[in-house]
Amino acid sequence: MENGRMKNGHDSVTVVAGGAGFIGSHLCQALLDKGQQVLCIDNLQTCRPVNLKQLKGQPGFSFIRADIVDPLPLSVYEYAGRITRIYNLACAASPPQYQADPEHTMLTNVMGADRLLRLAEETGARFLLSSTSEVYGDPEAHPQHEDYRGWVNCTGPRACYDEGKRAAEAMAFDFARMGRAEVRVARLFNTYGPQMHPDDGRVVSNLVCQALSGSDITIYGDGSQTRSFCYISDMVEGLIRLMERDDMPHSPVNLGNPDEYTISELLEQVIALTGSNAPVIHKPLPVDDPRRRRPDIGRAKALLDWAPQVPLKEGLAATCRWFAKELGVDRRSRALHEADRPIATVALG
Numbered sequence: 001m002e003n004g005r006m007k008n009g010h011d012s013v014t015v016v017a018g019g020a021g022f023i024g025s026h027l028c029q030a031l032l033d034k035g036q037q038v039l040c041i042d043n044l045q046t047c048r049p050v051n052l053k054q055l056k057g058q059p060g061f062s063f064i065r066a067d068i069v070d071p072l073p074l075s076v077y078e079y080a081g082r083i084t085r086i087y088n089l090a091c092a093a094s095p096p097q098y099q100a101d102p103e104h105t106m107l108t109n110v111m112g113a114d115r116l117l118r119l120a121e122e123t124g125a126r127f128l129l130s131s132t133s134e135v136y137g138d139p140e141a142h143p144q145h146e147d148y149r150g151w152v153n154c155t156g157p158r159a160c161y162d163e164g165k166r167a168a169e170a171m172a173f174d175f176a177r178m179g180r181a182e183v184r185v186a187r188l189f190n191t192y193g194p195q196m197h198p199d200d201g202r203v204v205s206n207l208v209c210q211a212l213s214g215s216d217i218t219i220y221g222d223g224s225q226t227r228s229f230c231y232i233s234d235m236v237e238g239l240i241r242l243m244e245r246d247d248m249p250h251s252p253v254n255l256g257n258p259d260e261y262t263i264s265e266l267l268e269q270v271i272a273l274t275g276s277n278a279p280v281i282h283k284p285l286p287v288d289d290p291r292r293r294r295p296d297i298g299r300a301k302a303l304l305d306w307a308p309q310v311p312l313k314e315g316l317a318a319t320c321r322w323f324a325k326e327l328g329v330d331r332r333s334r335a336l337h338e339a340d341r342p343i344a345t346v347a348l349g
Contacts, residue, residue, distance in 0.1 A: 011060075013037045013082040015125070017068055017116055018090035019055075020047035022196050023130070023188070023235060027087060028055050030236045036060065039079055043067040046092045048197050068112035069104065072119060083123040085243060088116045089130040091165075095158060095286065096201035102160035109164025113171050120181040128184040128243045129172045131252060133293055134162045135187060143260075143294040146187065146252050156288045169252060176250050184242050189256025189295045193232030193315060194322035203227065207267055208320055211276035212329045221285035223264030226292045230257040231315035234308040241304040248303070256295035257308040269313060273320045 014031055018024040019040030025047070031038050037060045042052070044065060055061050066073050068090050091108045092098040098105040113129060120127035136144045137152030152162045169185050176183040192204040199205075210217045238255040242248075267280070300306045323329075 011037045011082065012084040013039050013079045014085040014087070015039045015041060015076075015079075015083055015116075015119075016087045016089065017041045017112070018088070018130075020044060020052040020063075021089060021093075022048075022051070022193075022200075023191060023232065023239075024087075024089040025051035025055060025195055026193070026232050026236050027089065027239060028061065030240065032058055032060055037082070038062070039064065039076075039083075041066050041068065041072075041076065042090070046097050046197065046200070048195065051195055067108075068115050069107045072115055076119070080119075080123050083119070083125045086116055086120050086123075086125045086127045087130065087239065087243065088113060088128065088168075090116075091161070093132070093161075094200040094202045095161075098161045099157055102157075105160040106164045109161070109168045110171070113168035117172060117175045117181050117183075120183075121175065126182045126184070126243060127172065127175075128186060128239065129168055130239070131165045131169050131185050131187045132161070133187055133189040133254070133256065133295065134158065135166050135169065136290075136293075137162060138288060138290045139292065142292055143258060143296040144254070145296040146254055146299055153288045157286075158288045173250050183250070184245075184248055185252040186239055186242050187252050187254045187256075187295075188235065189230055189254065189293065190227045191230050191232055191235045191256075193319055195232075196319070196323075198323065198326065203263060203266065204229065204316075204319065205323075207270045208274070208316075208323050209327065211270050211274040211278060212320065212324055212327055214276065214278050217267065217276070217278050217280045219263060219267065219280055219282050220289065221263075222282065223267065224262050225285070225289065226260045226262050226294065227266070228257045228260050228294045229266070229312055229315070230255070230308050231310035231318075234310055238300060238304065238306045241306050242300075245304055251299070253300050253303065254295040254297050255300060255306075256297065257312075258295055258297050259308075259312065260292070260294040261312065266312075269316055270320070273313075273317055274324075 020042035136150040175181040
């Protein structure tokens with residue numbers, strides 16, 4: 001039911017701000033699969049409409065279109081007596097998207113966090129902020145531990161996102177220290193999988209879509225820069241575990257895959273899966289693009305008993321199959337055909 005109460009007024013409600021986005025829509029589905037009532041709040045700025053369409057109509061799902069930069073609409077407060085969890089995933093996360101409107105990006109991170117933290121304070125709900133590995137900037141420490149304070153250009157083109165998330169983290173922990181809200185902060189590293197937007201500008205979607213379509217494959221720089229890629233089901237499991245962990249210290253938790261790959265190595269796997277023979281072109285690295293990125297997930301292992309389970313090859317195969325279907329592309333690759341099987345979900349802990 002859109003913009004209305006769910007049938008059972010006595011059931012608790014989980015709010016997912018940004019729930020129509022890539023990670024948010026997967027999180028909404030996982031919570032619904034667990035039998036939870038979910039209220040999705042999204043301005044639909046960067047989502048794929050089909051993500052929301054797949055959620056609408058499911059028992060326990062409600063949607064309110066709103067921008068958390070603005071005061072929350074009264075329809076949100078109709079649920080106030082039943083809200084017990086608030087996930088804040090609301091913000092464009094790919095550089096082309098968040099740099100297109102840097103003022104709105106900063107306000108979404110800062111004002112949006114303030115509005116949702118106040119909602120948590122008013123309702124007594126537990127609050128989880130989806131932060132980012134971008135708070136580490138172009139790191140000089142490898143792997144990145146939560147205690148590393150980062151190397152961020154606070155005036156560069158990525159600053160609207162990096163500094164916005166840093167400010168949101170500071171605000172969240174201030175609410176926690178003052179006893180105003182129970183807070184969790186997750187620092188998310190590169191995440192990929194089905195339901196990514198094909199035009200979001202992130203490296204996995206870029207390479208896979210270009211390889212499948214046969215267009216020029218773009219590599220920024222020489223391809224030696226590294227990333228650590230976490231499959232979406234693993235990330236969602238980590239978020240839920242962090243939200244549900246009691247007695248958390250006032251500290252962030254890295255969520256990501258500690259296996260580090262160069263962009264060239266990623267491309268090799270994409271080409272092997274898709275059978276693409278498209279030409280590869282190199283373009284200059286974007287300003288402040290991190291040279292290396294790899295999470296230290298020791299804290300997540302210790303506190304959440306969590307670690308990624310899906311290997312990159314398996315996750316990439318599932319992602320390539322999904323994009324091939326979305327783009328209407330014939331899957332010519334034998335490797336992709338042989339990998340045509342669902343990823344098994346692993347119950348951890």
